[in-house]
Amino acid sequence: MWYIINFVFGALFGSFLNVIIYRSVEGISIINPPRSFCPICKTTLKWYDNIPILSYIFLRGKCRYCGAKIPLRYLIVELVPAFGFLIHSLFFSLPVTLILNSLLFITIAVIYIDLKIMMIPDFAWLIVGFAAILDIFLHGELFLRVIAFSTVLIILLILKFRYKDGMGSGDIFLMSAFSLLLSIPLAFYMMVLSSILGILFAIFKKSKIIPFGPFISLSGYFLYMFSIIFLMR
Ligand SMILES: [Zn+2]
Incomplete structure (x- = not known):
């Protein structure tokens, strides 16, 4: 049922x-x-x-x-x-199922919307934020998550102000929310993986503008799933 x-x-x-x-x-x-x-x-x-x-x-x-x-x-x-x-x-267990369902939901939304109009809807990072709060109750690691979150946020803000055309605010919000969910070390894997995928996409499409949202969401969704399977959380 x-x-x-x-x-x-x-x-x-x-x-x-x-x-x-x-x-x-x-x-x-x-x-x-x-x-x-x-x-x-x-x-x-x-x-x-x-x-x-x-x-x-x-x-x-x-x-x-x-x-x-x-x-x-x-x-x-x-x-x-x-x-x-x-x-x-x-x-997966009931609470993990709810988190994975919401991650898949926003991943599909971000893929279609960001590729089409280069914008990440606010509900995407809000939902990932709620998923992170639920996951803190499930798996703890509050301290590590705060470190992952602030490190990722600082790196992204530095990149944003050094290279004006780089990341949009939507990308920064979404990546920060995912780093709170994924904790250390997965938050950094997510950063690297989504950047590689985004750059490959740009090369393949011969495009100068990279919609990062789809790759952030896909990396975050799969890494969270792998963390549950392989780290036996
Ligand atoms: Zn009709």
Whole structure:
């Protein structure tokens, strides 16, 4: 039963993520209008057009009203958290599952939003911050975390003021929140890993501007998971 709840909640959160991603990128309010609508014909969707995963499959990826193609992204953003939450609940304890679920949630949001509009939404680092507080109750290490947090923050602030075009404030908030969650030494691995991934991305894309958010979130999410598995926390 617990596994099914996680799967369903993952799909529901994925559906909510689609709304957040679409509205953040378009610059419209997340809560207004309250009902979802087709981005092409603007028809307000009925509840049965909006069932996570199932509606996309039944409508064969098309709007019921105007026939416009719904991007495959909508299905992926519902499937990944559904299976992700399920896998977390199969292998980890309840509090760790909740932390991993929230990390996966913000990772998907940051990947789509930061790559599209080069901005990290504030809820991302706030959620990682809450996850860190929960993890302090689970695994302690308050002192080490404060050292990891302040060291990472100082390094990032120095980099920001030396190289003006380097990191955005969103990157700094997100990386600092993750270092509070990951503690020593993982916070430093996260810093190195996300920088390497970001630079590789920039080389591959031949881009001068690096959206670091996706790589910070991915590194933080996987390193937290590895820390639970291999350090037997
Ligand atoms: Zn439509």
